[in-house]
Amino acid sequence: MVELAFSILASDFAHLADEVATAERGGGTIVHVDVMDGHFVPNITLGPPMVKSLRAATTLPLDCHLMIENPDQFIPAFAEAGADMISVHYEACRHLNRSLQLIADHKMLPGVVINPATTVENIVEVLPMVHYVLVMSVNPGFGGQKFLPRSVDRIRHLARLRQEMGLNFRIEVDGGVAHDTVASVVEAGADMLVAGSAVFQKGRTEENARDFLRVAREAEALRSFSA
Numbered sequence: 001m002v003e004l005a006f007s008i009l010a011s012d013f014a015h016l017a018d019e020v021a022t023a024e025r026g027g028g029t030i031v032h033v034d035v036m037d038g039h040f041v042p043n044i045t046l047g048p049p050m051v052k053s054l055r056a057a058t059t060l061p062l063d064c065h066l067m068i069e070n071p072d073q074f075i076p077a078f079a080e081a082g083a084d085m086i087s088v089h090y091e092a093c094r095h096l097n098r099s100l101q102l103i104a105d106h107k108m109l110p111g112v113v114i115n116p117a118t119t120v121e122n123i124v125e126v127l128p129m130v131h132y133v134l135v136m137s138v139n140p141g142f143g144g145q146k147f148l149p150r151s152v153d154r155i156r157h158l159a160r161l162r163q164e165m166g167l168n169f170r171i172e173v174d175g176g177v178a179h180d181t182v183a184s185v186v187e188a189g190a191d192m193l194v195a196g197s198a199v200f201q202k203g204r205t206e207e208n209a210r211d212f213l214r215v216a217r218e219a220e221a222l223r224s225f226s227a
């Protein structure tokens, strides 16, 4: 079943617990947490203290997307704070296999992320050890960007590899995923849909989440029908 991983980057941080509860009422099942360091990406967001507060505010899984240099240095702190899933960038890890193993050693689900300019072939060797692959459909760093259409082919390619290799990692997609783009990524094989600006909107968050999921589930039904 496809899931909405709502990105709190687009929420009102001053009312974070309420924002999360509202998105959950709309059907969101994963909290997507964008961690940015001002080096790997040109923006700064939040770190383990915020994850610790979120942990106390929700029982939903916390999916931490580390857009940071030297992620190994911070993986234990995110585990301690209560993260359930951590994804690290192929482009940020000198020893990707080691970083993914470190996440698993800390009892969290490991994910690998690829930027729009990175081809799927680069991560083939680590696919057997990941729980999910995050395909960036914008250049990381900011919410509210325009979806890059070539991402659909990259998701399709990954879904084909998953089948050929007999693996069952999940495919997450992040960036510009909204009511008008979500059907194409689901049709291509995505199962975890990150959405920030398409969901969080004062007074409309719950409704936005519900509408988003309705479109995604219709595309999922068509996908299983044509499989």
Ligand SMILES: O=C(CO)[C@H](O)[C@H](O)COP(=O)(O)O
Residues within 6 Å of the ligand: 007, 009, 010, 032, 034, 065, 138, 139, 140, 141, 142, 143, 144, 145, 174, 175, 176, 177, 194, 195, 196, 197, 198
């Ligand atoms: O990782 C991110 C940016 O690096 C965000 O999660 C992503 O862009 C989601 O925001 P939106 O749905 O508004 O595009």
